[in-house]
Amino acid sequence: MYNFREIENKWQKKWYEEATFKVEMDKNKEKYYVLVEFPYPSGTGLHVGHARVYSASDVLARYKKSKGFNVLFPMGWDAFGAPAEQYAIKNHIYPREAVEENIKVFKGQMQSLGLSIDWSREYSTTDPEYYKWTQWQFLQFYKAGLAYKDEKEINWCPKCKMGLSNEDAQGGVCERCGTKTTKKLKNQWLLRMSDYAEKLLAGLDDTNFFDKVKLAQINWIGKSVGASVIFKLKDTDDVIEVFTTRCDTLFGATYMVLSPEHKYLDKYRDLIKNIKEVDEYREYAKSKSDIERTDITKEKTGVEIDGLRAIHPITGEELPIWISDYVLASYGTGAVMGVPAHDERDYEFATKFGIKIIPVIDGGDISKEAYTGDGLHINSDFLDGLDKETAILKMTKYLEDNNIGDSKVNYRLQDWIFSRQRFWGEPIPMIHCDKCGWVPVPEEELPVLLPDVESYEPTDTGESPLANVPEWVNTTCPHCGGKAERETDTMPNWAGSSWYWLRYMDPHNDKKLADMDKLKYWGKVDLYDGGMEHATRHLLYARFWNIFLHEQGIVPNSEPFDTRISHGMILGSNGEKMSKSKGNVVNPNDMVRDYGADALRVYEMFIGDYTKDAAWNENGLKGCKKFLDRVYRTKDKLNDSLEYTKDMENLIHKTIKKVGYDIEHLAYNTAVSSLMILINEYDKHDTVSRADYRLLLQLLNPFAPHMTEELNEICNLGDAFSESVWPEYDESKTIDDMLEIGVQVNGKLRATITVAKDSSKELLESEAMKQDNVKKNIEGKDIVKTIVVPNRIVNIVVK
RNA sequence: GCCAGCCUGGCGGAAUGGUAGACGCGGUGGACUCAAAAUCCACUAUCAGUGAUGAUGUGAGGGUUCAAGUCCCUUGGCUGGUACCA
Numbered sequence: 001m002y003n004f005r006e007i008e009n010k011w012q013k014k015w016y017e018e019a020t021f022k023v024e025m026d027k028n029k030e031k032y033y034v035l036v037e038f039p040y041p042s043g044t045g046l047h048v049g050h051a052r053v054y055s056a057s058d059v060l061a062r063y064k065k066s067k068g069f070n071v072l073f074p075m076g077w078d079a080f081g082a083p084a085e086q087y088a089i090k091n092h093i094y095p096r097e098a099v100e101e102n103i104k105v106f107k108g109q110m111q112s113l114g115l116s117i118d119w120s121r122e123y124s125t126t127d128p129e130y131y132k133w134t135q136w137q138f139l140q141f142y143k144a145g146l147a148y149k150d151e152k153e154i155n156w157c158p159k160c161k162m163g164l165s166n167e168d169a170q171g172g173v174c175e176r177c178g179t180k181t182t183k184k185l186k187n188q189w190l191l192r193m194s195d196y197a198e199k200l201l202a203g204l205d206d207t208n209f210f211d212k213v214k215l216a217q218i219n220w221i222g223k224s225v226g227a228s229v230i231f232k233l234k235d236t237d238d239v240i241e242v243f244t245t246r247c248d249t250l251f252g253a254t255y256m257v258l259s260p261e262h263k264y265l266d267k268y269r270d271l272i273k274n275i276k277e278v279d280e281y282r283e284y285a286k287s288k289s290d291i292e293r294t295d296i297t298k299e300k301t302g303v304e305i306d307g308l309r310a311i312h313p314i315t316g317e318e319l320p321i322w323i324s325d326y327v328l329a330s331y332g333t334g335a336v337m338g339v340p341a342h343d344e345r346d347y348e349f350a351t352k353f354g355i356k357i358i359p360v361i362d363g364g365d366i367s368k369e370a371y372t373g374d375g376l377h378i379n380s381d382f383l384d385g386l387d388k389e390t391a392i393l394k395m396t397k398y399l400e401d402n403n404i405g406d407s408k409v410n411y412r413l414q415d416w417i418f419s420r421q422r423f424w425g426e427p428i429p430m431i432h433c434d435k436c437g438w439v440p441v442p443e444e445e446l447p448v449l450l451p452d453v454e455s456y457e458p459t460d461t462g463e464s465p466l467a468n469v470p471e472w473v474n475t476t477c478p479h480c481g482g483k484a485e486r487e488t489d490t491m492p493n494w495a496g497s498s499w500y501w502l503r504y505m506d507p508h509n510d511k512k513l514a515d516m517d518k519l520k521y522w523g524k525v526d527l528y529d530g531g532m533e534h535a536t537r538h539l540l541y542a543r544f545w546n547i548f549l550h551e552q553g554i555v556p557n558s559e560p561f562d563t564r565i566s567h568g569m570i571l572g573s574n575g576e577k578m579s580k581s582k583g584n585v586v587n588p589n590d591m592v593r594d595y596g597a598d599a600l601r602v603y604e605m606f607i608g609d610y611t612k613d614a615a616w617n618e619n620g621l622k623g624c625k626k627f628l629d630r631v632y633r634t635k636d637k638l639n640d641s642l643e644y645t646k647d648m649e650n651l652i653h654k655t656i657k658k659v660g661y662d663i664e665h666l667a668y669n670t671a672v673s674s675l676m677i678l679i680n681e682y683d684k685h686d687t688v689s690r691a692d693y694r695l696l697l698q699l700l701n702p703f704a705p706h707m708t709e710e711l712n713e714i715c716n717l718g719d720a721f722s723e724s725v726w727p728e729y730d731e732s733k734t735i736d737d738m739l740e741i742g743v744q745v746n747g748k749l750r751a752t753i754t755v756a757k758d759s760s761k762e763l764l765e766s767e768a769m770k771q772d773n774v775k776k777n778i779e780g781k782d783i784v785k786t787i788v789v790p791n792r793i794v795n796i797v798v799k
Numbered sequence: 800g801c802c803a804g805c806c807u808g809g810c811g812g813a814a815u816g817g818u819a820g821a822c823g824c825g826g827u828g829g830a831c832u833c834a835a836a837a838u839c840c841a842c843u844a845u846c847a848g849u850g851a852u853g854a855u856g857u858g859a860g861g862g863u864u865c866a867a868g869u870c871c872c873u874u875g876g877c878u879g880g881u882a883c884c885a
Contacts, residue, residue: 331884
């Protein structure tokens with residue numbers, strides 16, 4: 001219909017060359033910061049799902065700009081990490097080159113969508129100028145005592161030969177390759193994120209995240225309020241401390257369970273008479289992957305420790321001690337008290353091994369299952385007759401008074417395993433000296449550059465490939481000047497993305513990670529858009545990191561993001577997730593080629609609720625192209641008027657109001673729909689005014705920026721939209737003078753009447769009664785009452 | 800298992816408790832054309848009826864209300880997250 005390719009190229013070139021969307025700090029203007037998760041530049045390029053997200057952010061950015069905001073809409077590349085390394089290994093090129101290649105493709109794709117990104121702020125996390133500051137921030141963690149090295153049982157992916165954080169090994173499988181993870185004892189760098197559990201929870205109140213995002217974070221942090229209880233270990237000076245949320249059931253505790261990794265098993269080897277059997281069980285537990293271990297459908301297993309007994313802290317009774325893998329070393333104290341009557345897992349265990357079951361709460365049938373509900377306590381001495389809540393309070397007090405326990409809070413959140421045995425990551429800037437121990441690289445020596453090497457494939461020993469580069473590893477101790485070695489582990493690829501939004505504010509600063517004045521001006525990200533898959537990991541890491549920087553006085557706000565939304569996915573036309581293997585991937589390049597970027601953008605905004613998934617349908621895209629063609633053709637029927645056409649004025653004002661409201665509320669689909677309604681109205685007229693046309697183009701501009709700018713220019717309608725202000729609407733003109741309202745009889749629609757706005761109840765009622773079909777339906781019946789809601793409805797209730 | 804979200808025409812989807820199905824796709828019929836494409840017009844939830852109209856209808860079953868897709872209870876299914884977390 002029109003040459004979209006030529007038009008789009010023209011404007012994209014102009015925007016890029018003239019840096020139309022470059023922004024600078026301007027304290028006279030209110031800022032607005034739109035952030036989309038920066039992409040991982042993989043070898044496959046963007047698909048239409050990405051295009052939807054970038055288009056939506058661009059609509060908002062362009063709209064906010066025309067509303068007078070100083071809009072920061074940046075883009076960069078999250079390019080460290082295993083996938084880039086694997087891509088490089090597979091294609092036999094250096095990771096650095098692979099990344100550069102992929103970035104070129106991604107950037108080209110983004111530019112072909114006509115995004116209003118300020119490209120002067122572009123960077124990659126793999127740029128030494130950037131990772132210098134990632135390393136610098138690691139040193140701040142270290143200096144604050146929040147980075148430490150520890151021999152830890154970690155999640156280990158045998159295929160990737162790499163340690164994984166809990167977040168990366170969800171469900172007991174490797175996030176990257178899906179292989180079942182095993183445990184491996186390794187010396188690793190960790191960040192004390194668990195110390196920040198409470199701050200991460202509390203900080204959520206200071207955000208406007210989507211509720212489901214907040215909830216995902218709350219669940220991941222997993223705060224649980226309870227008490228610790230101390231049991232004496234018979235014939236020793238040691239105690240077994242357990243964590244429980246149900247200290248009120250203490251009188252029902254009939255045994256103890258230690259996790260197979262518990263330290264007492266080594267410490268008291270000599271007291272354990274069946275040590276061989278115990279060792280065998282520990283070996284068996286170790287050999288199992290997390291996923292097997294935590295499969296709740298499997299039967300409980302365990303071994304009673306012959307030779308160790310615990311003393312019940314109140315009754316003084318001796319309790320048997322078992323080991324079982326249903327108790328996790330990583331949660332609580334790695335030991336539990338077994339209360340089979342009121343805990344499902346304990347019940348299952350006790351019934352299998354014939355352990356005594358004492359009910360301490362009235363209710364349920366203990367011969368069938370554990371009773372986990374509330375009820376009055378029995379068999380519980382001073383708790384008898386109390387309900388759960390009261391009993392917990394009383395027991396906690398008793399534990400404290402008698403020094404056998406304490407109220408306690410436990411979190412599921414653990415420290416962040418920060419080491420990766422990989423080449424393609426930020427080197428951890430630490431040096432090990434036999435004399436001085438771990439010594440940080442002096443800040444003025446940053447960045448610690450990745451060396452150019454021949455082989456960056458993972459080693460079989462589980463060590464980083466960097467360990468094979470002696471000229472890089474061997475160095476001198478910054479402290480004593482003696483012989484020393486560099487840390488060969490690198491950071492996880494979550495590191496670079498844990499502060500990237502800060503760098504956009506001042507991307508080329510070589511003195512600081514960013515200037516404080518600029519950090520203060522741009523402040524928090526106003527709207528942060530990303531996938532639900534990052535609602536726990538990335539978002540928690542980023543918040544943790546930012547809270548820490550704030551405490552160090554490096555950034556002005558504790559919370560980095562104001563509103564966090566999560567977009568839906570674009571599914572294939574078969575309704576399934578787009579993937580190469582299913583052959584349902586749609587490439588935005590093809591769509592831009594066949595229909596134009598404007599049409600693609602409009603369709604992706606029109607496809608459905610932005611926060612929900614939607615299936616791709618190329619016919620829908622064709623429909624949007626048709627809509628744009630109609631907008632384009634309208635240029636041939638302009639009259640000379642510079643005012644809105646009288647009989648369309650109302651609709652125009654309504655549309656201005658609706659499109660603005662919808663963009664601010666992420667209701668892009670209904671915004672597009674109201675523009676379609678507007679063009680439908682224009683089409684009914686033989687001519688439209690220049691004002692009508694300019695208005696339509698302006699409202700459509702955030703969605704279809706190229707053709708609207710072009711039409712505006714060739715029709716000579718006014719300033720370029722990239723520099724103009726969003727139109728105002730007149731509230732009084734958004735209201736119709738005449739309304740059509742429904743008349744119901746017994747709640748069923750029987751007629752509609754057209755009346756003046758704000759007609760009186762009396763008039764509405766009498767008009768309603770005049771309708772033939774209403775008369776027919778109330779004939780011979782008694783009118784019980786008549787409900788008249790002005791401007792809305794008339795409902796006549798008859799019997 | 801637990802937590803969250805979702806379920807509306809043939810399809811994608813609209814609906815501050817107030818005329819369910821806006822808008823788009825698809826479909827049917829027509830105009831234009833030698834013909835096709837493009838474009839334009841009309842119709843298009845289902846059933847009955849030429850029609851006026853009537854009945855049914857937002858996963859299912861109850862309830863609140865003059866009025867329920869929307870609020871409450873019960874329940875089914877789908878999707879996502881998470882899981883021996885003591």
